[in-house]
Amino acid sequence: MKRNLNEHVLETLSKCNHLNHLKQLQGYLTALGHAHTHFYAFKLIRFCALTLSDLSYARLIFHHHPSPNTHLFTAIITAYAAHPANYPSVLILFRRMLRSQTTRPNQFIFPHALKACPDSCAVDSLHAQIVKSGFLFYPVVQTALVDSYSKISGGLPDAKKVFDEMSERNVVSFTVMVSGFARVGDVESAVRVFDEMPERDVPSWNALISGCAQNGAFTQGIELFRRMVWERNMPNGVTVVCALSACGHTGMLQLGRWIHGYVYKNGFVFDSFVSNALVDMYGKCGSLGKARKVFGMNPEKGLTSWNSMINCFALHGQSESAIAIFEQMVGSGGGVRPDEVTFIGLLNACTHGGLVEQGYRYFEMMGREYGIEPRIEHYGCLIDLLGRAGRFDEAMEVVNGMSMEPDEVVWGSLLNGCKVHGRTDLAEFAAKKLLEIDPHNGGYGIMLANVYGELGQWDEVRNLRRTLKQQKSYKVPGCSWIEVDDQVHQFYSLDKSNPKIEELYGLLESLVGFKNEVVVDL
DNA sequence: TTAGGGTTAG
Numbered sequence: 001m002k003r004n005l006n007e008h009v010l011e012t013l014s015k016c017n018h019l020n021h022l023k024q025l026q027g028y029l030t031a032l033g034h035a036h037t038h039f040y041a042f043k044l045i046r047f048c049a050l051t052l053s054d055l056s057y058a059r060l061i062f063h064h065h066p067s068p069n070t071h072l073f074t075a076i077i078t079a080y081a082a083h084p085a086n087y088p089s090v091l092i093l094f095r096r097m098l099r100s101q102t103t104r105p106n107q108f109i110f111p112h113a114l115k116a117c118p119d120s121c122a123v124d125s126l127h128a129q130i131v132k133s134g135f136l137f138y139p140v141v142q143t144a145l146v147d148s149y150s151k152i153s154g155g156l157p158d159a160k161k162v163f164d165e166m167s168e169r170n171v172v173s174f175t176v177m178v179s180g181f182a183r184v185g186d187v188e189s190a191v192r193v194f195d196e197m198p199e200r201d202v203p204s205w206n207a208l209i210s211g212c213a214q215n216g217a218f219t220q221g222i223e224l225f226r227r228m229v230w231e232r233n234m235p236n237g238v239t240v241v242c243a244l245s246a247c248g249h250t251g252m253l254q255l256g257r258w259i260h261g262y263v264y265k266n267g268f269v270f271d272s273f274v275s276n277a278l279v280d281m282y283g284k285c286g287s288l289g290k291a292r293k294v295f296g297m298n299p300e301k302g303l304t305s306w307n308s309m310i311n312c313f314a315l316h317g318q319s320e321s322a323i324a325i326f327e328q329m330v331g332s333g334g335g336v337r338p339d340e341v342t343f344i345g346l347l348n349a350c351t352h353g354g355l356v357e358q359g360y361r362y363f364e365m366m367g368r369e370y371g372i373e374p375r376i377e378h379y380g381c382l383i384d385l386l387g388r389a390g391r392f393d394e395a396m397e398v399v400n401g402m403s404m405e406p407d408e409v410v411w412g413s414l415l416n417g418c419k420v421h422g423r424t425d426l427a428e429f430a431a432k433k434l435l436e437i438d439p440h441n442g443g444y445g446i447m448l449a450n451v452y453g454e455l456g457q458w459d460e461v462r463n464l465r466r467t468l469k470q471q472k473s474y475k476v477p478g479c480s481w482i483e484v485d486d487q488v489h490q491f492y493s494l495d496k497s498n499p500k501i502e503e504l505y506g507l508l509e510s511l512v513g514f515k516n517e518v519v520v521d522l
Numbered sequence: 523t524t525a526g527g528g529t530t531a532g
Contacts, residue, residue, distance in 0.1 A: 046523080074523065108524040115525090143525040175526040206527035213528095238528045245529065277529045307530045344531045351532085380532050409532055 005032070009040055013047050019054055022047065026061075042071045049079030055086075070106055073097045077112050087116035098129070107135045111144035120155055123148045127162075142166050143173040150180030171197065175204040182211025187220065202236050210242040218246040222255065235262070237271045244277035248284035256281040260294075276304045283312030303336050310345035319353025322346060340372050347381035351388060359385045380409035387417020392426055408437050415447060427451045440471055 012025050026044060029035045041061060049058040062068060062076040077093050080086040094113045097103050105113075110130055117123045127145060135141050142162060149159035163169070163177050174197045181190035194200070194208045205228045212221030225243040228235060235243070240259055247256035256278075263274055275298040282291035295301070295309045306329040313322035326346055329336050343366045350359030363382050366372045374382075379402055386395035395414060399406055411433045418427035431448035438444060445468040452460040 042523095071523090078523065106524085111524045138524085140525045145525095147525065170525095172526045177526095179526065201526095203527040208527090210527060236527090241528045248529095273529055275529090280530060304530050309530095311530060341531050348532070377532065384532065413532070 005034070006039075009043065013043060016047065016051075019048075019052055019057060022052065022057075036065055036067075038069050038071060041065055041068075042075050045072065045075040045079065049075070049082075055079055055083075067102065068100075070097075070103045070109075073103055074106065074108050077109055081112035081115055087118070090116035091122065105129070105133055105135075107138045107141055110135060110141045114144045114148040117148055117152070120149075120152050120158075123152060123155065123158075137167070139166065139168045139170060139173065143170075143176055146173060146180070147176045150176065150183060156180055156184055171199055171201055171204055175207045178204065178207045179211065182207065182215065185215050187212055187215050187217050200233070202233060202239065205233055206236075206238045206242065209239060209246075213242045213245045213249075216249075218249045221246040222250065222252065237268050237274050240268075241273050241277040244274075244281040248277075248281040251285055253282075253285035253287065256285055272298060272300045272302055272305060276302075276308050279305070279308045279312060283308070283315060288312060288316050288318070301334060301336070303339060303342075306334060306336055307339070307341045307345055310342060310349065314345050314349035314352060317352040319349040319355055319358075322349035323358070338370060338372075340366075340375055340378070343372065344377055344381060347378065347385060351381060351385040354389060356385055356389045356391065376404055376407050376409065379404075379406070380413055383410050384413035384416070387414050388420060390417065390421040390423075392417070392421075392423055396426075406433070408434060411437070424451055424454045428455065442468055 009025065009029070012021075016022050016025065022044065026035065029037070029040055034040055045058045045061050048054050048061065058076065058079050062072060065072060068076075073093065077090055077097075080090045080093065090113060094105070094109065094116075097105060097109075110126065114123065114126055117126060123145070126148075130136050130141060130145065143166075146159045146163045146166075149155040149162060159177070159180050163173065166173060174193060177193045178190045178197075181187070181193060190208055190211050194204065197204060205224070209221050209224050209228070212218070212224060221242065225235070225239065225246070228239065240263055244256060244259055247253070247259065259281075260278055263278070268274055275294055278294045279291045279298075282288070282294065291309070291312045295305065298305055306325065309325050310322045310329075313319070313325060322345065326338070326342065328334055329342070330338060343362060346362045347359055350356070350362065359382065363374065363378065366374060366378065379398065382398055383395050386392070386398065392414075395417065399410060399414070402410075411430045415427055415430040415434065418424070418430060428448070428451050431444065431451050434444040435441070435448055445464060449461050449464045449468075452458075452464065
């Protein structure tokens with residue numbers, strides 16, 4: 001009978017596709033006096049949470065159980081741990097489990113509990129619990145521990161220590177360590193761990209390529225992508241998204257197009273992540289038409305899709321189109337709620353089109369209609385907008401009314417506006433502020449020296465140059481690049497190493513009346 | 523039943 005009932009319950013569950021079916025099965029079990037049998041309660045909770053995605057009913061079953069055992073705790077904790085918003089509940093349940101006399105944690109619970117830890121204290125305490133319970137030598141538990149340590153601020157040395165002490169490292173534990181180094185910006189160590197890996201799979205390549213892209217090592221990320229393909233590893237959607245981001249940042253349109261072809265051939269063109277990354281890549285590489293086309297073809301436009309398209313238009317100075325996309329986004333066509341990134345794009349669009357009033361309106365709309373507190377980036381955009389329009393009184397009013405300390409972007413934007421409109425008095429003020437924030441930045445020093453030059457204050461120029469020279473402050477040279485026939489040509493400020501430099505400058509002069517920039521000799 | 527990889531932002 002028992003065996004038959006088990007089979008019956010499992011079979012009914014497998015056909016169950018609605019909560020009402022599950023409730024019928026629950027009623028049937030209650031009638032038979034089996035509603036609280038641990039095996040059935042476990043199956044019902046798991047099915048409810050994982051297959052029907054109904055966490056509240058799963059919770060109801062769990063909380064109505066008179067004596068939940070380890071299995072029931074595992075099922076409900078697994079369900080809660082699937083959503084970051086429920087992480088606090090994961091830890092509450094875990095602690096309740098420890099307090100109970102009848103239940104002890106198992107190796108399956110720890111990875112979930114670790115994932116939910118908000119700080120190093122919580123991870124340390126779980127680490128101690130793992131040691132005490134004798135589960136430290138399970139590779140999966142160790143890997144989860146490495147991952148959790150590496151995700152909390154300052155936890156990387158602890159992560160490395162656990163990793164180094166592991167007796168059985170596998171492809172996942174290595175990948176976790178690669179990601180850990182990448183997360184703190186230590187690309188070099190991430191590469192070293194990656195090179196030590198006895199075997200690699202797609203997620204391990206992705207961990208390193210995304211690490212490069214997130215830390216600005218775009219060229220290195222692209223090299224790795226090429227190596228991955230060369231070594232006959234099939235990139236997936238995640239790889240492609242990271243590689244496209246790197247293409248966008250370096251202007252590698254040819255490779256970006258190749259990836260688009262690859263995506264198309266492999267049928268993951270409708271992945272929204274990939275679509276958004278393509279829009280961004282085409283936009284940044286100057287192919288606005290293609291960006292627009294890919295955006296139009298995305299059937300599931302999410303917040304990032306709209307933001308990427310707005311940013312493309314803003315980048316190309318097409319303010320009206322950026323605004324039109326925004327209207328579509330919040331109107332009947334999109335129905336998506338904008339976020340702080342949306343407003344950065346919109347404000348930039350207004351800046352590039354000189355739409356000061358419109359920009360002001362969006363800045364106010366952000367807080368009033370969407371409850372988004374302006375961040376320093378938004379203030380930076382607004383100051384840029386006002387500065388370029390020459391409205392310095394209003395710009396200073398905004399700076400003085402800011403709820404946070406103005407940063408380099410804010411002062412830099414103001415300085416830029418001052419240069420355009422010849423407001424040397426205010427420029428001096430802004431340049432001094434910049435130098436106060438970062439006294440060793442040679443670029444800011446040169447800006448201030450140039451302002452003194454404009455004001456004819458030559459003693460100040462000499463003093464400042466001397467200080468900069470003593471401090472050994474050097475300006476990072478400006479750099480731009482262009483891709484021709486699959487080759488990237490880089491040009492640094494005052495760099496004459498290109499064999500066709502005379503020809504290039506000649507052409508440039510004839511196009512824009514270009515004159516060599518006068519720079520301060522350090 | 524448990525562990526790893528993703529886009530947009532001056």
